[in-house]
Amino acid sequence: MPTMNSALKALFFALVQLQAAEALDNGIGRKPHMGWSSWNVAQCNSASAKYAIDTANKFISLGLKDLGYEYINIDDCWTTRSRDGNGKLVPDPSKWPNGIKPVVDQIHGMGLKFGLYGCAGQQTCAGFPGSDGSKHAASDVAQLADWGVDFWKYDNCYTPCLDNPPPQTCGRPNGNTKTWYAPMRDAILAVQDKHKIHFNLCNWGRDEVWKWGAEYGHSWRMSTDNWGDWASVERIGSSSAAISGYSGPGGFNDLDMLYLGSSKINADQERIHFGLWAIAKSPLVLGLDLNKISDWTLGIIRNKGIIAINQDSLGKPATTFTPPGKQGPVNGKIHPYWAGPLSDGVVIGLCAGTSGGTYGVSFKDVPGLSDSEYSWEEMYTGQKGTGKSISFDIKLHDMRVIKVTTTPRKIRGSTAL
Ligand code: GLA
Numbered sequence: 001m002p003t004m005n006s007a008l009k010a011l012f013f014a015l016v017q018l019q020a021a022e023a024l025d026n027g028i029g030r031k032p033h034m035g036w037s038s039w040n041v042a043q044c045n046s047a048s049a050k051y052a053i054d055t056a057n058k059f060i061s062l063g064l065k066d067l068g069y070e071y072i073n074i075d076d077c078w079t080t081r082s083r084d085g086n087g088k089l090v091p092d093p094s095k096w097p098n099g100i101k102p103v104v105d106q107i108h109g110m111g112l113k114f115g116l117y118g119c120a121g122q123q124t125c126a127g128f129p130g131s132d133g134s135k136h137a138a139s140d141v142a143q144l145a146d147w148g149v150d151f152w153k154y155d156n157c158y159t160p161c162l163d164n165p166p167p168q169t170c171g172r173p174n175g176n177t178k179t180w181y182a183p184m185r186d187a188i189l190a191v192q193d194k195h196k197i198h199f200n201l202c203n204w205g206r207d208e209v210w211k212w213g214a215e216y217g218h219s220w221r222m223s224t225d226n227w228g229d230w231a232s233v234e235r236i237g238s239s240s241a242a243i244s245g246y247s248g249p250g251g252f253n254d255l256d257m258l259y260l261g262s263s264k265i266n267a268d269q270e271r272i273h274f275g276l277w278a279i280a281k282s283p284l285v286l287g288l289d290l291n292k293i294s295d296w297t298l299g300i301i302r303n304k305g306i307i308a309i310n311q312d313s314l315g316k317p318a319t320t321f322t323p324p325g326k327q328g329p330v331n332g333k334i335h336p337y338w339a340g341p342l343s344d345g346v347v348i349g350l351c352a353g354t355s356g357g358t359y360g361v362s363f364k365d366v367p368g369l370s371d372s373e374y375s376w377e378e379m380y381t382g383q384k385g386t387g388k389s390i391s392f393d394i395k396l397h398d399m400r401v402i403k404v405t406t407t408p409r410k411i412r413g414s415t416a417l
Contacts, residue, residue: 020328027191030249031311032283033151033198037069037257038224040228040287044077044126048095049164052114056107060076062298065112067307071151071198072107073115076126080121087136088143089118091152099201104148115198116144120180121158125168130158134183140189145195153199154184154217156203173280177203185216190289200254200283210243214251217417221254221281230397231271231293234353237276238334244317253317255280259288261297268398271380272334272351274300275399279318279340279349300331305379306401314343332352339366343375343405352394359400362393369404389399 005187021378034056052072061070078100080090083195091100100116107114118140119130131140131154144152159180162171181201188197199217203209213220222243226232235254255277260270279283286301293301318340322328329335336354339346346368350359358413364371377384378392379401392400 002413008066018137025258026189026196028049028196029198029251031313031315032252033071033153033200033219034067034069034282034284035073035113035308036069036286036290037075037115037153039287040257040259040262043075047074047076047078047117047291049093049097050095052103053106056110056112057288059112062293064286064290065110067304068300068311069286071113071285073117073151074116075153075154078116078127081128081135085212087139089129089140090372100147100149102354105256108148114148114149115153115157116149117153118184119155119157120177120184120331121156121160121166121205122315123158123168125155125157127168130155131184133160136181137391138190141184141191141197144197149197151186151198151200152362153182153200153202154181156206166171167398169407173206177207177209178216181216198356199357210246210253213246213253214248218250218252219252221256223256226256226259228262228264230265232259233265233269233273233276235281235332237272238329238353239281239331240276240317240363241320241335241338244280244319244340247315247317249313249315250408252281252283252315255282257285258301259287260300261288262291262315266397267296270300272353272397272399274303274304275349275380275401276334276338276351278306279338279347279401281310281315281317281340284310299377301402305377305380305403308343309379309401309403310345312342314341316341318349319349321365321367323361329405337361339368341368342403345403345405346391346402348376349400350390350400351394352396352398356394356396356398358391360389360396361411362389363404364388366404367407374404374406376402378402 058070080092084090104114121130122132125131133138157168158166161175162172162174188199200218201220205222211218223236318338320329320335321337334351338349363369375386
């Protein structure tokens with residue numbers, strides 16, 4: 001007879017296992033995903049085979065694949081306006097003349113991955129067929145698996161609403177978002193032995209998705225859309241700090257696509273946008289036309305040091321801290337001081353979010369560091385140094401991303417700190 005104690009233990013482990021079985025932990029998404037998405041390029045018009053293949057070629061010719069950019073993701077509008085007689089999604093023949101599979105095969109042949117977009121509601125946000133909760137979830141996933149699709153962004157338009165029929169964006173949802181994301185999560189889990197799919201929840205941060213997202217998907221949008229302007233960068237970037245603790249390997253806060261290369265933000269703002277997304281461990285998903293990218297923007301998205309920080313194996317986002325005597329974070333504004341742990345050090349982000357000037361810190365005031373000398377490297381300017389503090393002149397809306405190394409350095413065969 002088991003004692004009460006051992007019976008309780010058995011129950012506890014059974015519950016833990018049940019929880020683990022429910023979580024979408026299928027071994028992928030251990031690092032923030034990197035890639036490109038069609039949406040910002042030309043909305044519906046860029047959801048085509050031509051854009052997918054062109055972008056895959058650009059990933060190779062621009063050296064992006066070698067830097068870790070991997071997913072070619074097609075967003076809304078890739079299907080026809082209605083399902084076929086068997087209830088299947090139909091790739092729009094004017095955009096996918098040979099269907100989806102040959103494109104996926106070609107992209108896989110280039111060593112890259114391919115993603116598609118769907119919606120938990122009756123229609124996608126642009127009015128194409130949605131999976132409608134449990135109605136089409138299993139059959140849609142079977143189709144994705146047959147085609148070899150690696151990534152599925154799942155939107156939240158036309159979902160159950162107290163207003164009937166549900167509008168595109170519901171102000172009075174009829175239930176918790178989880179309710180309509182669960183059938184798709186379960187459908188993806190059911191095919192995972194055959195084909196693993198990265199599940200990206202796009203519920204725009206509703207119902208505090210960061211608290212439960214890791215049980216449902218590999219990444220989740222934590223805000224409404226990035227519209228590409230400075231106000232979006234401020235709104236999304238600043239709000240990532242408070243929820244950083246929920247993000248980690250297997251489940252990351254998704255700050256939305258990188259809106260670089262448009263004329264909506266200036267050159268310095270592009271650096272803070274990319275740098276902040278990277279240290280917050282957001283997926284790095286390029287939302288721009290790679291045929292039209294400037295050398296400046298290319299330099300930002302190809303910054304090896306910042307990419308390495310984003311892809312660090314620890315997967316822990318940076319968050320804000322306040323050195324003694326400085327003002328604490330202000331809601332909706334980008335705080336100047338950010339720090340986060342890395343597997344071999346600490347990343348410090350210094351952001352001139354509200355005014356240009358001199359920004360610096362003593363390492364003893366930085367979480368994870370102490371009153372010691374450290375080696376550091378700034379990733380945008382390439383400056384390097386050793387010491388107990390750092391200081392930079394930073395223009396309004398620009399940023400410095402500093403990696404401080406804490407692991408022992410080998411010097412001529414011996415180990416030095
Ligand atoms: C929503 C999403 C966007 C994009 C569009 C497509 O607004 O949040 O990222 O996918 O739908 O219609």
